[in-house]
Amino acid sequence: MNPQERIVELTDRLNYYNYQYYQNSISEVDDFTFDKLLEELTALEKQHPEFSRPDSPTHRVGGTVSKEFATVYHRFPMMSLGNTYSESDLTEFDNRVRRGLNNAPYEYICELKFDGVALSMTYENGVLVQGATRGDGVRGDDITFNVRTIRTLPLKVTDPGVPALFEVRGEGFLPLAEFERINKEREDIGEPLLANPRNAASGTFKQQDSAAVAKRRLDCYLYSFLSEPEVFQTHEESLMAMKNWGFNVSQTWRKCASIQEVFAFINEWETRRYELPLATDGIVIKINRYDQQRELGYTAKSPRWAIAFKYKALAASTTLNSVSYQVGRTGAVTPVANLKPVLLAGTVVKRASLHNANEIQRLGVMLHDTVFVEKGGEIIPKITGVDLTQRTDAVEPIVYPTVCPACQTPLVRKEGEAHFYCPNEKGCPPQQQARFEHFIQRRAMNIESLGEGKIELLIDRGLVRSPADLYELTYEKLLGLEKTYTDSETGKTRVVSLRQKSVDNILTAIERSKAQPFANVLFALGIRYVGNTTAEKLADYFGNMDALRTASYEALLGVPEVGDRIAQSVVAWFADSENQVFVERLRLAGLQMETDRVAVEKKGESLLGKTFLYTGTFANFSREELESEIEAHGGKLLSGVSKKLNYLIVGENAGPSKVEKAQKMGVTMIGEDEFLAMVGI
Numbered sequence: 108m109n110p111q112e113r114i115v116e117l118t119d120r121l122n123y124y125n126y127q128y129y130q131n132s133i134s135e136v137d138d139f140t141f142d143k144l145l146e147e148l149t150a151l152e153k154q155h156p157e158f159s160r161p162d163s164p165t166h167r168v169g170g171t172v173s174k175e176f177a178t179v180y181h182r183f184p185m186m187s188l189g190n191t192y193s194e195s196d197l198t199e200f201d202n203r204v205r206r207g208l209n210n211a212p213y214e215y216i217c218e219l220k221f222d223g224v225a226l227s228m229t230y231e232n233g234v235l236v237q238g239a240t241r242g243d244g245v246r247g248d249d250i251t252f253n254v255r256t257i258r259t260l261p262l263k264v265t266d267p268g269v270p271a272l273f274e275v276r277g278e279g280f281l282p283l284a285e286f287e288r289i290n291k292e293r294e295d296i297g298e299p300l301l302a303n304p305r306n307a308a309s310g311t312f313k314q315q316d317s318a319a320v321a322k323r324r325l326d327c328y329l330y331s332f333l334s335e336p337e338v339f340q341t342h343e344e345s346l347m348a349m350k351n352w353g354f355n356v357s358q359t360w361r362k363c364a365s366i367q368e369v370f371a372f373i374n375e376w377e378t379r380r381y382e383l384p385l386a387t388d389g390i391v392i393k394i395n396r397y398d399q400q401r402e403l404g405y406t407a408k409s410p411r412w413a414i415a416f417k418y419k420a421l422a423a424s425t426t427l428n429s430v431s432y433q434v435g436r437t438g439a440v441t442p443v444a445n446l447k448p449v450l451l452a453g454t455v456v457k458r459a460s461l462h463n464a465n466e467i468q469r470l471g472v473m474l475h476d477t478v479f480v481e482k483g484g485e486i487i488p489k490i491t492g493v494d495l496t497q498r499t500d501a502v503e504p505i506v507y508p509t510v511c512p513a514c515q516t517p518l519v520r521k522e523g524e525a526h527f528y529c530p531n532e533k534g535c536p537p538q539q540q541a542r543f544e545h546f547i548q549r550r551a552m553n554i555e556s557l558g559e560g561k562i563e564l565l566i567d568r569g570l571v572r573s574p575a576d577l578y579e580l581t582y583e584k585l586l587g588l589e590k591t592y593t594d595s596e597t598g599k600t601r602v603v604s605l606r607q608k609s610v611d612n613i614l615t616a617i618e619r620s621k622a623q624p625f626a627n628v629l630f631a632l633g634i635r636y637v638g639n640t641t642a643e644k645l646a647d648y649f650g651n652m653d654a655l656r657t658a659s660y661e662a663l664l665g666v667p668e669v670g671d672r673i674a675q676s677v678v679a680w681f682a683d684s685e686n687q688v689f690v691e692r693l694r695l696a697g698l699q700m701e702t703d704r705v706a707v708e709k710k711g712e713s714l715l716g717k718t719f720l721y722t723g724t725f726a727n728f729s730r731e732e733l734e735s736e737i738e739a740h741g742g743k744l745l746s747g748v749s750k751k752l753n754y755l756i757v758g759e760n761a762g763p764s765k766v767e768k769a770q771k772m773g774v775t776m777i778g779e780d781e782f783l784a785m786v787g788i
């Protein structure tokens with residue numbers, strides 16, 4: 108291939124990766140591969156400038172704007188950063204800086220490179236008026252409503268020192284703990300997992316429904332302040348001022364007097380960065396003084412006064428001792444690698460994810476092989492390769508089980524799916540146990556006093572097979588049950604025993620669960636792909652179990668946000684005769700089978716004759732709890748702001764449109780505390 112052909116190929120390929128990355132939040136290759144290809148293209152274009160295409164990714168910021176959002180123009184362009192993986196490139200950068208500044212003294216500010224999505228927020232008279240993505244650097248997507256869901260981002264800055272018009276820039280991200288929580292939830296309902304926190308954050312910021320965005324607790328670290336005229340002399344001053352004004356500025360930055368100090372910072376954070384609550388992929392090094400930044404200037408794509416040093420993913424090599432197979436609630440079998448313990452990024456790693464059978468094949472890994480383990484943006488490390496130079500005769504093939512490791516039922520693989528499944532949904536112990544755990548969780552029937560080994564104990568004693576059996580438990584059946592568990596890993600034993608108090612708690616929680624709203628019951632059934640949001644939509648739409656149970660595939664497609672996959676899954680679930688019996692038993696037990704909460708327990712009449720609506724989130728109540736609290740005191744819920752509305756209860760992250768409308772119509776707005784006082788809590 109001649110240089111021109113290679114340039115064409117690389118340009119097309121990188122543009123395609125950019126498109127996938129910025130528009131669809133998908134990484135088709137890892138960043139290192141992407142950066143190496145970009146470096147190759149840059150070098151080729153330098154040698155053969157005549158072949159460089161106008162749409163080359165070397166002289167443009169990678170993203171674009173999308174049709175789904177209004178387009179906004181940036182007052183100050185949003186640029187990229189030059190990046191490198193090598194220390195010698197950094198020394199070269201430092202030399203360029205020194206020459207550019209004619210040997211004048213200078214300082215650097217080092218910051219972590221947060222791995223999320225670049226955001227720009229505009230404030231007018233202290234009020235957040237706009238949030239935008241970087242887009243192509245000149246124009247971005249207006250995602251103000253989604254940005255407003257970030258709890259740490261002030262909606263209003265009251266300090267008299269702030270200019271009338273300014274912009275702050277930062278990295279929007281999904282905290283690691285939140286990423287893990289979402290994936291756990293997705294695993295529970297059989298949804299494919301999100302690949303990594305960056306792509307998850309990027310996908311979330313581009314959702315149309317801000318209420319759904321608010322449920323994922325996005326966060327943002329600010330690292331840049333822009334106004335005209337400038338109010339600061341240095342980057343350091345701006346970071347300190349932003350912090351004082353209430354912005355979330357990560358306190359990990361450091362001022363460095365020389366490139367040696369920068370290297371020390373890089374070394375220090377190579378492992379420490381794993382202690383941070385978010386994914387990071389390097390260090391950003393910036394010239395501190397603004398006048399010196401201006402002197403150094405910009406290339407078409409990035410500032411000459413800053414550079415990103417990217418860490419190669421941290422890897423360790425160790426021995427693969429064995430593979431265990433875990434069975435999830437939906438029956439999906441996941442292989443987990445048991446490793447010879449090895450130190451990686453400051454923690455001892457004993458296990459790594461192997462995803463599925465395809466992954467084992469792709470890696471070509473065998474038992475007792477020496478494998479490379481990497482820690483990326485996720486908490487559980489993964490095996491990324493095999494060190495074939497270390498392979499000995501001792502290796503053995505990994506024989507993927509053909510039967511369920513827990514119940515010996517032959518495994519099946521569904522068309523187009525990567526996982527093998529144990530089809531013994533009703534009888535397979537881990538599936539059964541996971542079904543109970545799903546059923547008792549807070550967002551479902553909220554019988555969490557049955558957690559921590561108690562369910563296992565009940566299953567073990569044959570007291571429950573189906574969650575419907577919970578409603579037939581009695582004091583006599585439970586009192587005095589006891590079981591000793593031994594942790595297979597640590598060998599420690601733990602005794603679970605049911606004394607009077609825990610029996611009381613369990614029975615009370617079971618009794619109370621009968622008042623859980625219909626949407627919760629629907630979620631608790633454990634229909635694949637029906638998460639709690641979908642359950643709410645289905646409950647709202649159909650109103651009761653019978654309407655949903657008999658709904659056709661076409662009728663289901665009419666529900667907002669329900670597509671082919673969910674509709675099929677719901678129809679199939681209700682067609683199963685055992686499931687029908689299950690629902691019938693829950694109905695007989697007294698669970699809510701319709702939305703109009705006839706059975707809300709009356710607690711008082713303090714809200715009698717008054718109408719309510721709420722917006723935002725609350726410290727003391729979930730949405731359902733707030734709704735039943737209103738009804739329990741005789742109040743009535745309305746579905747929107749109208750003349751009939753008496754009170755709008757305003758929580759955190761309240762919807763601006765509701766508040767505005769309520770203001771216009773003169774509706775009384777109250778906070779959570781005032782509501783608590785009204786119902787006498």
Ligand SMILES: NC(=O)c1ccc[n+]([C@@H]2O[C@H](COP(=O)([O-])OP(=O)(O)OC[C@H]3O[C@@H](n4cnc5c(N)ncnc54)[C@H](O)[C@@H]3O)[C@@H](O)[C@H]2O)c1
Binds near residue numbers: 138187225
């Ligand atoms: N894997 C893929 O398919 C693929 C595709 C496209 C891009 N990428 C990755 O994205 C990179 C290009 O993205 P880019 O143009 O956004 O460059 P970049 O991500 O390397 O650097 C610029 C960005 O860094 C972020 N940043 C984080 N912390 C910062 C801080 N403290 N100060 C300033 N900025 C900070 C900002 O969002 C800024 O826009 C590539 O180098 C590649 O690694 C990967």
Ligand SMILES: [Zn+2]
Binds near residue numbers: 511512529531
């Ligand atoms: Zn099984």
